[in-house]
Amino acid sequence: MATMEGKCLPTSMMDRVERRGCDEFIERRQREHKVAGAVTLIARHGKVVSLKAHDFADLESKRAMRVDDLSHLQSMTKPIATVAARQLMERGQLELSDPVSKFLPAFAEMSVAVERADASGGFDLVPAARQSWPTPHRALQICSLMNRNSRGNLSVSHR
Numbered sequence: 001m002a003t004m005e006g007k008c009l010p011t012s013m014m015d016r017v018e019r020r021g022c023d024e025f026i027e028r029r030q031r032e033h034k035v036a037g038a039v040t041l042i043a044r045h046g047k048v049v050s051l052k053a054h055d056f057a058d059l060e061s062k063r064a065m066r067v068d069d070l071s072h073l074q075s076m077t078k079p080i081a082t083v084a085a086r087q088l089m090e091r092g093q094l095e096l097s098d099p100v101s102k103f104l105p106a107f108a109e110m111s112v113a114v115e116r117a118d119a120s121g122g123f124d125l126v127p128a129a130r131q132s133w134p135t136p137h138r139a140l141q142i143c144s145l146m147n148r149n150s151r152g153n154l155s156v157s158h159r
Helices: 013-031 077-090 105-109 142-146
Strands: 002-004 007-009 037-044 047-058 111-115 123-127
Touching: 013 037, 013 047, 077 142
Parallel strands: none
Antiparallel strands: 002 007, 037 047, 111 123
C-alpha cells in the first residue's frame, strides 16, 4: 500500500517499478546538477499512485521542495509537437527532411536580418537560402525545427 496525504492506495508491482524508475531518474539529474529538486506524479488508471517532492526548491536556503510548490514550466510545446510529428511520420504524412515550406508556405520566401558591415548598426533582409544555416541553398527542414538548438540557427547572422 502506498500512503499519500493520509490515504492508503493499492499499489501494483508496475507502480512500484515506475516509482523506482522515476526516483532514480530524478536522483541522476540531481547528481548531474541538472535539477535541484522536482515534484513527480505518477497516475495509473486515473488514480494517483505516487506524488513526491524531491530535495530542494531553493539550493541557497536549502528549502525543501513541497508538492504544492509553484514551478516555471519551459518549452512544454516541444514534447507535444514531437508526439504529433511522430504520429504523422508513422502515417507517412511527414518526413524530417521535408522543407518547412511544404506545410507553411510563408517559409518558402523566408528572409533573415543580417547586420550591415558599416557602423550604422542597421540590418538588411536577405533571402535565407543565401545564408549558411542550416546549409547554403537548402530550405529550412522540419528536423531543424525539432532540434533543441534550432534557435541558434534562426538567429541574426553576420556577413
